[in-house]
Amino acid sequence: MFVGLSAFPLTPMYEDSIDEKAFIGLIQRLVNAEVDSIGVLGSTGNYAYFTREERKRVAQIAVQHAEKIPIMVGISALNLRDVLQNAEDAQIAGANAVLLAPMSYQKLTEIEVYKLYEVVTSKLSIPLCVYDNPGTTHFNFSDELHGRIAQLPNVRSIKIPGVPMEPQAALDRVNRLRALIPEHVSIGISGDSCAATGLNAGCEVWYSVIGGLYPEVAKSLTTAAQKGDINEALRLSKRLDPMWELFQRNGGSLRVVAAAAEIQTLVKSPCLPLPIRALEGDARKELATLLESLELS
Incomplete structure (x- = not known):
C-alpha cells in the first residue's frame, strides 16, 4: 500500500464534535477517485486535538467507508502509553497500517525516538510508516536514525518532509536515504509543493494534503510521475503554484484546505478544532477566486 497517492483528508469538526456525515463524504470522494491509500489522523486530520474515543471513532468510520482502499491511521501522542492504546484501537478497527510521529512537549533525543519506535513496532501486527515532520514535532531525524528505525519489524515506509526543488539535489537527497534503508521500506x-520533484527523484508515494480534498488533480500528478513523464508532473504542480503560495503564507496547508472545504460546502463552518481557524477575510476571498480559476471542486 506504500506506493502511489496516499490522500490525507480533514477530520471536520462542528460544534465541538466530529462531523461524521461530512467526514464520510470526504472519504467517499477519495474512494470514488480510487486513490491508492487513505491516511486519517495525520496533521491535516488534527489528531493532536482529539480524545482517544474520538480517534477510535475516526478510525472506525474510515475503515467502514473506504471499501477496498487501504487505511492508515495516525497513532502519535505525547505518552508512549497513549501511542500503544491508539495503535491497539487502530488495529481493532481494521486499519491496514499506522502512522507515527515522535510527538513531544520536551524535545526528544535520538535515543528516545529510537526506543519509541522499537517498542511500538514490537507490539504491532500491521505495518508502520515513520512520520518525519519537524515543522510540528520540532524533532529532526538524521538519515542514520532513519536507517536504524527502518530495520525494525513492521516498518514499511518513511514519510519525509520536502525535498530541494532543484532536481539533482532532490535526487541526491532521496538516494542518500535509500542507501541506508532496506529495499522493502518505501520513501x-x-x-505538496515539492511532491512532483520528490516523485520524479524516486519517492514511491506522495502523502498528500491536497489529495485529501481534491484527489483527482493529485492523482493525475502522481500518475504522470509514475509513468516517468517528468515534465507533465512538473507542469501539473506548476499550475498549482498559487495554492502552494497560499500554504506558505498561511502557516501551512491546514487552514487553507479547511477554508476550501468550507467554501465548497463539503463541510460545515467552522470545521477546525478551536482555537485553530480556517482562512478568513481577504485571504478567504483570495482562496475562493483561486478555486474557481483552477476549476477545483
Missing part, C-alpha cells in the same frame, strides 16, 4: 514525499 514517501510530503510537502
Whole structure:
C-alpha cells in the first residue's frame, strides 16, 4: 500500500464534535477517485486535538467507508502509553497500517525516538510508516536514525518532509536515504509543493494534503510521475503554484484546505478544532477566486 497517492483528508469538526456525515463524504470522494491509500489522523486530520474515543471513532468510520482502499491511521501522542492504546484501537478497527510521529512537549533525543519506535513496532501486527515532520514535532531525524528505525519489524515506509526543488539535489537527497534503508521500506514525499520533484527523484508515494480534498488533480500528478513523464508532473504542480503560495503564507496547508472545504460546502463552518481557524477575510476571498480559476471542486 506504500506506493502511489496516499490522500490525507480533514477530520471536520462542528460544534465541538466530529462531523461524521461530512467526514464520510470526504472519504467517499477519495474512494470514488480510487486513490491508492487513505491516511486519517495525520496533521491535516488534527489528531493532536482529539480524545482517544474520538480517534477510535475516526478510525472506525474510515475503515467502514473506504471499501477496498487501504487505511492508515495516525497513532502519535505525547505518552508512549497513549501511542500503544491508539495503535491497539487502530488495529481493532481494521486499519491496514499506522502512522507515527515522535510527538513531544520536551524535545526528544535520538535515543528516545529510537526506543519509541522499537517498542511500538514490537507490539504491532500491521505495518508502520515513520512520520518525519519537524515543522510540528520540532524533532529532526538524521538519515542514520532513519536507517536504524527502518530495520525494525513492521516498518514499511518513511514519510519525509520536502525535498530541494532543484532536481539533482532532490535526487541526491532521496538516494542518500535509500542507501541506508532496506529495499522493502518505501520513501514517501510530503510537502505538496515539492511532491512532483520528490516523485520524479524516486519517492514511491506522495502523502498528500491536497489529495485529501481534491484527489483527482493529485492523482493525475502522481500518475504522470509514475509513468516517468517528468515534465507533465512538473507542469501539473506548476499550475498549482498559487495554492502552494497560499500554504506558505498561511502557516501551512491546514487552514487553507479547511477554508476550501468550507467554501465548497463539503463541510460545515467552522470545521477546525478551536482555537485553530480556517482562512478568513481577504485571504478567504483570495482562496475562493483561486478555486474557481483552477476549476477545483
